Amino acid sequence: MKPRFSGALFFIRGKNYLKFFTIFFADYRENLWMDTSEFTAGHRNSPALKLITGFFWIILGAAVLLALMILLLPDKLFLALSNYLQIIAAIAGALVLLYVWHRDGGPEYLLYAAGALGLWGISNIVWYINILMGLRNEVFPSLIDMGIIASIMILSIAIQKGFPRKQIAPHILLGILILSLAIPVGVLVTTGISAAALVTLLYFFACGSLVITGLNHSLSEHPKILAGILLFVIAFLIYPLREMFLIANPVLPVIGTFVAAGFSLIVIGLVSNSTPATTA
Template identity: 55%
Template sequence: MSAQETPDRDSTISVISGLFGGFLGIAVALSLALVIVPSGQFLSLSNYLQILAAFSGAVVFSYYSLRHGGGPGLLWAAGAFALWGIANVAWYAAVFFGVGTFTFPSLIDMGFIASILLLSSAYNRIYPRKQVKGPLLLALLFLMLVVPLAILVTGGITDQGLTILLYFFACGSLIITGLNHSLSDHPAALAGTLLFAISFMAYPIRETFFAGNPYLTILGPFVAAGFSLIVLGLIPYGAGTTQGVPEQPADPPREP
């Protein structure tokens, strides 16, 4: 890497940090607005912000992977963000062209679930493996599956119940993969991942049981905030790598 490349890279990171910091601030403001005064206008702004953050994140990840040798993991992250954005835009396009609205569950949900699994695969390629204690992972797996399994047992096997199970499985995979690959060493990415995963565990529950609740529209800004934090957490790491390998040696493993 040339001496001139570092200032340019640092400047680019500053611009991107400012942009996604702005997205995060708007998401926080929209969350408060939707709680205080639930409004269709605020909800629309939330949806637009999610799409903008998703596609912007996809562009940024692609740029750093191709321009700065961030490794294939960032391309997987770009694919996850882009797929999520495409699925959301498809919903709006169907409404705009008179095809109708998609009711839960639908193919749109399959796009969201696939994007979550792609992001999980990205973490597997971006961060080095870091062994997490087995009991913690088992406890997380139990928490991820107990709710959808309880819904299936009490309500029978339905499309809604199976889709809820898929959402919880994908979100559980995302969290467990992240924790097992050093995500805890990157607080912004960890916070964004948890916010994103929690939103998509709550989303199918809302669509199935609480579709008319105006306060649960707060999940939209949570998704936008999650996207923003993930980008803010991933970019400094990805931009400081060459073909996905950190330039600085990793810290030695800590004693238990």
């Protein structure tokens, strides 16, 4: 787009330099804003972005299909595919966010988000290796859970650093915190203090903190990211309870597809929201 400085040129011919500079800088600011908008729009329509988001939309669709398969036709094959899909979504998401972080000039929140997905992916790989080795009873509670819980907390930090704070009614946040702690406290009361009960408490606290952070940092304006976080949180509110009380339930393994779908939406939202760095 060509800059429009016609008004400024008129006044410089008349030797009115004050008006010239006033109009010049007003026009410059207008054109700068317009150029930035065009640049951002071009970024969002770039082939690389379309390829990345298309890949994660495919993962999302696969997660939905697998969820239906697990619910309608429970089979170990579908569960294995679900684990593979989760790992692919996490590791690919981490790599994509690292790429976007580098391209955008190093925004800190993308690095934290990449770290969260990468740590979760590594933790889940270790979890699945234990399953393949016949150590199903050893995966909960374990150090694997500490890695997953840490990844949830790191994702909270990413949201806190990357999105502006937006005041939410304190009673809503307090209500979410109380709800997120009520169940694990009930578990502690009914089963007594144990490693499994304490890890369950940590899961619920981390998930509640993630939701509170998201609501408190404008994620209601980014529905894909918020939806992805909610799917992820639902999965890990159910996971420790399944491991403690419902390990043989044939339906609950569907939560793995929630994780893959959640990661896909989070990555799509973060990548679409990013803006490449510009150089002078």
